[in-house]
Structures are given as structure tokens and as C-alpha cells.
Amino acid sequence: MTMTTRTNPLAPCLLAASLVGCYQGVDGVGASGASETDPAADASGDDAGDGPNDDGGQDDDGGSSDTCDGVCTGASPMQLLRRNQVIGIVRQAFGADADEVPFNLVPADTSSGLFASNHLPADATRVEAYHTFAERAAAELVQSIGCADEACVEEETRRVLPILFKRAPLEDEISVYLGMMSAPAEWDGESWTIDDGFSQVLSLALQSPQFLYRIEVGEETDDPNLRRLTGHEMAVRLSLLLWNESPSPELRALAEEGRLDDEEGVAQVVRSMLDDPRADVMALDFFEAYLGTSHFGDHVRYLEGSAVAEDYPGLPAVTSDMVAETEAFITHVMRNGASMRELFAADYSFGSEALAAYYDVPTAELHDNGMYRLELSDAGRAGVLSQGAVVGAHTTVEVYRAAHRGTFVARNVMCIELPPPPADIVIPEIPVGVPPREAFEQMTDSATCAGCHDIINPLGFMFENLDAGGRYAEVYPQFETPIDASGVLPTGEEVDGVAELGAALAENEQTQRCFARRWFEYALERTPTDRDEVYLEAAYAQLQASDLDMRALIVSVLSSEAGRMRVLPSG
Numbered sequence: 260m261t262m263t264t265r266t267n268p269l270a271p272c273l274l275a276a277s278l279v280g281c282y283q284g285v286d287g288v289g290a291s292g293a294s295e296t297d298p299a300a301d302a303s304g305d306d307a308g309d310g311p312n313d314d315g316g317q318d319d320d321g322g323s324s325d326t327c328d329g330v331c332t333g334a335s336p337m338q339l340l341r342r343n344q345v346i347g348i349v350r351q352a353f354g355a356d357a358d359e360v361p362f363n364l365v366p367a368d369t370s371s372g373l374f375a376s377n378h379l380p381a382d383a384t385r386v387e388a389y390h391t392f393a394e395r396a397a398a399e400l401v402q403s404i405g406c407a408d409e410a411c412v413e414e415e416t417r418r419v420l421p422i423l424f425k426r427a428p429l430e431d432e433i434s435v436y437l438g439m440m441s442a443p444a445e446w447d448g449e450s451w452t453i454d455d456g457f458s459q460v461l462s463l464a465l466q467s468p469q470f471l472y473r474i475e476v477g478e479e480t481d482d483p484n485l486r487r488l489t490g491h492e493m494a495v496r497l498s499l500l501l502w503n504e505s506p507s508p509e510l511r512a513l514a515e516e517g518r519l520d521d522e523e524g525v526a527q528v529v530r531s532m533l534d535d536p537r538a539d540v541m542a543l544d545f546f547e548a549y550l551g552t553s554h555f556g557d558h559v560r561y562l563e564g565s566a567v568a569e570d571y572p573g574l575p576a577v578t579s580d581m582v583a584e585t586e587a588f589i590t591h592v593m594r595n596g597a598s599m600r601e602l603f604a605a606d607y608s609f610g611s612e613a614l615a616a617y618y619d620v621p622t623a624e625l626h627d628n629g630m631y632r633l634e635l636s637d638a639g640r641a642g643v644l645s646q647g648a649v650v651g652a653h654t655t656v657e658v659y660r661a662a663h664r665g666t667f668v669a670r671n672v673m674c675i676e677l678p679p680p681p682a683d684i685v686i687p688e689i690p691v692g693v694p695p696r697e698a699f700e701q702m703t704d705s706a707t708c709a710g711c712h713d714i715i716n717p718l719g720f721m722f723e724n725l726d727a728g729g730r731y732a733e734v735y736p737q738f739e740t741p742i743d744a745s746g747v748l749p750t751g752e753e754v755d756g757v758a759e760l761g762a763a764l765a766e767n768e769q770t771q772r773c774f775a776r777r778w779f780e781y782a783l784e785r786t787p788t789d790r791d792e793v794y795l796e797a798a799y800a801q802l803q804a805s806d807l808d809m810r811a812l813i814v815s816v817l818s819s820e821a822g823r824m825r826v827l828p829s830g
Contacts, residue, residue, distance in 0.1 A: 338473045338784055339377035340499065342368050343544060345471070347503030349396065352422040356403040357396075364392040373548045373671060373777065376784040381471075393465035397458045404457075412457045413437055416464075424469040425495045425505045436460050473499060477825050486825045490514035493525060493823060500782055500817075501529070502537040526818035533810050542593045543586055545781050550643065551667055552585065555652040560727060571728035573617050580614040581647035581729065587628050588643060599774060599807035603642040603765035604758075608633040618647075618731070635758075639724055639731050642761035644668075647729030654727040658695050662703075662712075665719025672764060674773035675749060677711050684708075694735045696723055696743055717746035721760040765807065775799040775812055782816045794821040 368375035440456035477486025494506040563575040587609040609630040622631035703712040723744040775798040805811035
């Protein structure tokens, strides 16, 4: 096939996607079919959002207020799709024909706090990356689909555009895309083929704002700064978040019936969507960020044959099993009651026989997920925090292990803001001849360190029985001295060991409130402001009322006014 490229017609639109022209079809006609008559309604000053503030969140609500009339919710900036959503929709649209698409070329997400949140307009580098992905993906798809004539191209275009656009395309839009079948005016190469034309059609679609953005305009309310999402916009928001897909025909039908126009309707639909196995990808995505495991396995200790790996016999061979354990455990918990208590305190896990041997724990029956149930009741482990992937992701050097683990629990799990170390801090020498806990206590025993480490150390020491490779021990092997894994939560509870830690955290109000906040941040892709406190309080109350059912928490967030409204960022 001869491949050619036109000048990217969408670069200006992607760079300033909050402009009205980029909300409309490629021909400048609004999605409703009528010309836009109120360009001020969604001008760039209202939709692009401000840049991230110092804490990684967004300061885009024009300040906060202790009281407000009507709906009290922070601003909702326009969003580029997350990387997983781009991939999910392309797979949904093209099925097996997408197997050779180079998804590695899709740009990485930006973030707000712990979670992905592509709320800023695409810069020139990102535009070029999307352009490269679109051209390469189109070339692969054309070869796999194998259209022999323009009738086939039109059929495929009409089939995939509603999925890619997340709405029904206008006939004028379809005409624009099919018009790309002709050779560009500057074409002077070999004979123009069906494949060349089809590649242009798909390349344009895969880099269009209609595909790459989650476009939410909303309906006017009595408040000029507040828009209520339409049923269709809610369907898009829910489908992207929960399934990484464009809305299905069934979900579109529910939107048309008005089932997504109020709190109860949205809640009912969200519950149904969470029951679908397609929601597994959402749960795994959330917990990868919440647990901080995205870089697990990067350390040299996981590399077979490395000098460091020699200190952890058998670890490289079970690294992938540890990842599979955490994924299987989270999926099981979310499908079977979704209890936060189970997440943190379960006396079982799932894994291979090799992982069971590495952990030195017994196996029970082979589960329907293809893994053995691992029995942990007598193993000093409990819940997700004791799993090898989680412990290992927060351990670099053994003697510092309490620092990384304690910081992880404080920040991610309890929402405690810790300032960065002073710029002029001098890290003490590692004490020689003393066990890791004692060594670290000596290293952080100063007025400079105490402010943070009075919180970090007690939390980190509760993991002390687990080394960097996730192995459990009662004594430090190189010192033959008993391990002290006792500590105190910042809220005052005394805890001894990681199993007790999980149980204590599950029942801890600060952890539960933090958990509600984390789901809000993830689901709405922004940092909550003071105006959102009413929704955070409602989500926490729902978690309590449902006996710590995580799905009830998700339903509460998405069906709330914050989940169904968008507030225009102030200019």
C-alpha cells in the first residue's frame, strides 16, 4: 500500500479544543444538527480549565465558599480521554481488526493527585503524538479490514463513527469523512488506491476532537455557571469511566428514555453497570493508582541473575504471579460484595502454587479465576496491603523500607498531606550493626525529621515482618533478633503487624473518609474543593450505611449532583 499524509487538519482544534468549533462537527455544525448560536456558552475561558495547582489538583472553581445556594460543586473542566479509554474504544469499534494497532503510541496520561486526569488542552507535542498514532493505527486497520471498494469503506465508516464519536454522526460529517477518499490536491505519487483513501478516513477519525475528548456542554440551569449533563452526556461519562467504552446501544436507549436524567435513574444504571464484568477494568485502574503499584517490578531485585536478586531467592520467578495475585484479589472482592473490610482484612488471597510456596502459605481449592485460594489466617498477612506487589512497590532499600511504606499509607490511604523534606536536609549515615527498625529510628531521630517521621515511622514499622521481596519473617535473618512490628495509627489506635493494620484501617473513620475522597477524585477526574464537601460527606455516609460496600460509594459519587452537573470554570 502507498501511504500518504495530508497536513493535520485537526491540530488547531486539538490545541484549543475548548473553542466552539471543536465542540462541533468537522464541518462546523453542532452535534444537535443546528448551527451554534451562543459561542460564549462554551468559549475557551470557560472550558479549558486552569493549570494544576501546587498539590497536583485543580484550582478551577474560582475559589471556595463555606456556603452556596443551590448545587454546591467544584468546576468540571473538559477532558481528553484517558489512555485506557482511547484503547478501549478503538478495540470496541474494530474488534479483532485492532489486534495489530500500535497502542504503545497513545500518549501517557497527565494526572491530578493520584489519578489520571487529562484536563488540559493538548499541547503541540501531544497533538503530534495523537497524529502519529492515528496514522499508524489507520494503516494497520485498513490492512486488517481489507475493503475492496468504496461501498465497503462507507459501510465501515458508518459503523465505526458512532462508536468513535460516542454519538450518532451527522450526515454532513459522514460526507466530510468519505470525502477523504479522494487524493489530496498536492498528491503526485503513485496511483491512489482504496487503501490510501480509507487510511485517510480512519486517520482523521482517530485524531478528531469528537473521538479524543469527552465533550460535555450540558443544559442551561437557573445558574449561568451551572450546566446539567444531558442523558446522552451522562451515558458517555458512565460508559467511559466504568467500561472504558463508548456507550452501548442499550445505554443510549436508556438515555433516550430519560433514565439518566435524575439521581435515582443514574444510581440504578450505575449499579447495573458495576455488575457487568466490563467494570473490572475500572476497579483495577483505580486500585493501581490508589495502591501505587504501577511501577512494581522495576527494581533490580526482580531481575533474574542480578546481584540484588540473590538476596531474594525465587523472587524473579514469582514477580508476575504477585501482579496476578493483586488483580485477582481485587476483582474477586469487587464482584463479591465489594467490602472495604474484605479488601483490607481478608484472611485469604489468590495465587499460583509457586507463589504459595514463596509465601510459605497453604493452598485450598482451585478457584474459578484459575488460581488457588491462599490461606493467610496463620501467616501474619491479611488483605491487599500485605501482598507482594503492594509491599514491593513501596520498598527501595531495605533499611529505608519503613519510610516508603509509611508514606504510602499516610498519603494514599489516610489522605495525610506530608510536606517534602527540607531542601537542605542531610541524610545521616546508615547505622552499622543494628536491625533495620532500630537503624531507621536512629536516622530519623532529630527535630528536623520528627514532624513527618512521627507519622511515617509508626505506620511503616507495621510492615516490618515483610521484607522488600514480600517474604514474612519473625526475626531479622542477618541479626537473629525478633522483629517489632508494633505501631500507632495517627488517630491513636495501637497496632501490631500488617494483618492488624489492615483490620484497623478498614474500621478507621479517617481511612474511610479518605477512601470516599479517592473515589471522588478518580470518578470525576478532579480534586474536590470546599464546595464539594457535601458530596464527600454523603459518599462517606453511604459507605457507612452500606456496611463498607465500595460499590455503594461509587454509586453515591456518580449519582450525586457533582456527578451529574458541570460547573463552568470562572474566567
